[in-house]
Amino acid sequence: MRPTLLLLLLHAIVAPIALLRADPIPSAGVTVTNSSSRFVVVTNLQRFTRTVGTNAAESVFTSPVLTSPIPWDEFILSWNVQHATNAGFKFEVCPIWTDDSSRFYNLGYWTAHPGTHRRQSVNGQKDSVGSVETDTLLLTKLCRAVQLRITISPASAAEAGPPIEFLGLSLFNRQAYAGLATNLLTPSEVLLPVPQRSQIAYEGGRDWCSPTSVSMVLGYWAERLKRPALAVDVQAVAAAVHDPEWPGTGNWPFNTAFAGKHPGLRAYITRLSGVSDLQLLLKAGIPPIVSVSFDLLNGKEKDQGAGHLIVCVGTTPGGDFIINDPWANLDKGERVQRVVSVQRLARGWSRSRGVVYLIHPTEWEMPAGLRLE
Numbered sequence: 001m002r003p004t005l006l007l008l009l010l011h012a013i014v015a016p017i018a019l020l021r022a023d024p025i026p027s028a029g030v031t032v033t034n035s036s037s038r039f040v041v042v043t044n045l046q047r048f049t050r051t052v053g054t055n056a057a058e059s060v061f062t063s064p065v066l067t068s069p070i071p072w073d074e075f076i077l078s079w080n081v082q083h084a085t086n087a088g089f090k091f092e093v094c095p096i097w098t099d100d101s102s103r104f105y106n107l108g109y110w111t112a113h114p115g116t117h118r119r120q121s122v123n124g125q126k127d128s129v130g131s132v133e134t135d136t137l138l139l140t141k142l143c144r145a146v147q148l149r150i151t152i153s154p155a156s157a158a159e160a161g162p163p164i165e166f167l168g169l170s171l172f173n174r175q176a177y178a179g180l181a182t183n184l185l186t187p188s189e190v191l192l193p194v195p196q197r198s199q200i201a202y203e204g205g206r207d208w209c210s211p212t213s214v215s216m217v218l219g220y221w222a223e224r225l226k227r228p229a230l231a232v233d234v235q236a237v238a239a240a241v242h243d244p245e246w247p248g249t250g251n252w253p254f255n256t257a258f259a260g261k262h263p264g265l266r267a268y269i270t271r272l273s274g275v276s277d278l279q280l281l282l283k284a285g286i287p288p289i290v291s292v293s294f295d296l297l298n299g300k301e302k303d304q305g306a307g308h309l310i311v312c313v314g315t316t317p318g319g320d321f322i323i324n325d326p327w328a329n330l331d332k333g334e335r336v337q338r339v340v341s342v343q344r345l346a347r348g349w350s351r352s353r354g355v356v357y358l359i360h361p362t363e364w365e366m367p368a369g370l371r372l373e
Helices: 209-224 234-241 252-260 275-283 342-349
Strands: 014-017 037-042 049-052 059-062 066-081 088-097 105-111 130-133 136-153 164-172 265-271 289-293 307-315 321-324 337-340 355-361
Touching: 037 066, 037 265, 066 088, 066 105, 066 252, 066 265, 105 130, 105 252, 136 164, 164 265, 209 234, 209 252, 209 289, 209 307, 209 355, 234 252, 252 265, 252 355, 275 307, 275 342, 289 342, 321 342, 337 342
Parallel strands: 014 037
Antiparallel strands: 037 164, 049 059, 059 136, 066 136, 066 164, 088 105, 088 136, 130 136, 265 355, 289 307, 289 355, 307 321, 321 337
């Protein structure tokens, strides 16, 4: 479970482009119904400037100054690194204003091979301009530009450029947030065959809702794509996403980075506009991992507990949602899979303001009508 942290997050407009540019990014024909959030994809880092790091064993790649399509005061970065890369990464972001610039904030050290390199978030980053809450940069004033910096070691791992297949920039304007949409599409019966797994069934798993959800979705793709190697056990996912500075397994980008390191998969944190977007994903065969309030999802009046991750796996003919909830005590007869009303799901989901993990094949086309560009 994710400790209490009110992250004001919203749905995303995904803009897949070769490289972020220094001028505003157009929305390319998409009707924007809420201007408080954008999700921008970077898949080509050729215009990043390469320099030597603090020692010759490091390469540093710095982006141009990138103008945001919206003013923002919250930032989350997702990354997918090539599967075979045995390297360490440091991801940093610097907010920039026309009359001022800030320092680079460290959004985490990451590697697929801990022991050789570090994998951890960085605590204690707070000043008059902003602060980092594990995986999220929060600013004290709105910003319209940003610069990224990626340090890679050893330098030999980046001889042909940074071995990064994907960067996802989640930009959010807390002041403009207008709430989740609760209107449904015409209800229809959908049930994706996502395997059911309980975090409580594992020793030490009481805080493993995120890796358990990731394991369930990877298991789904293992079967659907006929790729048994994607069927990763919960314990293996938990070990691969553990953040000693959290401490625990709730670091959002670490979870999606693990899923996204598998060849042919893309994984990232983004935001949806409301429950109808969940319906569209399910109809397209994509089971979203949804960040909710454990208390509100389970009918309590107040959100006083920890955040929680669940997997949406289907909808009923009446419009309710079928979820795989990893917090199920199998010894007490509780079931991982259950039905929750759309009202209760929306209320629980409002805690994160629409945050989801999306894991899907790289060559996936967004379903028509989903507010992702």
